[in-house]
Amino acid sequence: MNLSYDLHSHSTASDGTLSPRDLVDYALSAGVDVLALTDHDTTEGLSEAAVAAEGSRLCLVSGVEISVTWGGQVVHIVGLGFDPQDPTLQVGLAELRTFRGWRAEEIGRRLAKHGIADAYEGAKRYSNGHLISRTHFARFLVDNGFSPDMRKVFKQYLTQGKPGHVAGEWAELDRAVNWIQGAGGEAVIAHPARYNMTRTKLRRLIGEFTEAGGVALEVVSSSHSKDEMFTMAKYSRDFSLRASAGSDYHGPETPWANLGKLAPLPDNAVPIWRGWSTEKAVAAV
Missing domain, CATH: 1.10.150.650 (DNA polymerase; domain 1)
Known part of the structure; x- marks a missing residue:
């Protein structure tokens, strides 16, 4: 049986427009079987989402999308399948939210x-x-x-050079990966093609991410073209990484990034969920 995975989504706990409960309900109606709630720099919505998913066919994965400054720009690292109560992870996320407050x-x-x-x-x-x-x-x-x-x-x-731009001061790449690993999770580079890096710079990012303990690239993303998906799949093979898939869903206002509509992973990509047990996938909240 082929399950429908979406391992990148957002709720009102960060910048999504559906509550965690409503996100779970919508994911069920959209045919998603395994969902990760990956709000920006917070795990606040996971408990509500877990309650909503309890007793349903939906398998909820604990997730977070961590803001990182690398190579002079912002990149995002998704964490999956970790313990949301891990104190080191939560202290790190709290630091990022403090900066977010000042930035706003x-x-x-x-x-x-x-x-x-x-x-x-x-x-x-x-x-x-x-x-x-x-x-x-x-x-x-x-x-x-x-x-x-x-x-x-x-x-x-x-954006840079515009009236409301404020440069980010986010986590270092290795710290973000270590927070996720230390909490028992797996780190993924979110939507890597979206950063518009040169081939050399992107390979350097992936190399440093791999050396820090990262395990996967988000190969299938709503922001990736078909060609970009195949390119990211090749990078995942080149660096012996697994492949993830996520819509980066924020709500019904962005129909181009919808739940249940993801393209399949390329045939030669190794899914991050290969070998996951039910216990691994279900959010520990």
């Missing part, structure tokens, strides 16, 4: 200087009140007429 206030200050008042307060209303991301600012800006849509708003206001 600074984005608000910079947008105010550009003539956009109350952006911080506006973004906060779109969030859970605890973690405010650039996506929350983007929703505020779009809904208040500063940009036509979510695809354009980042380029207009929130």
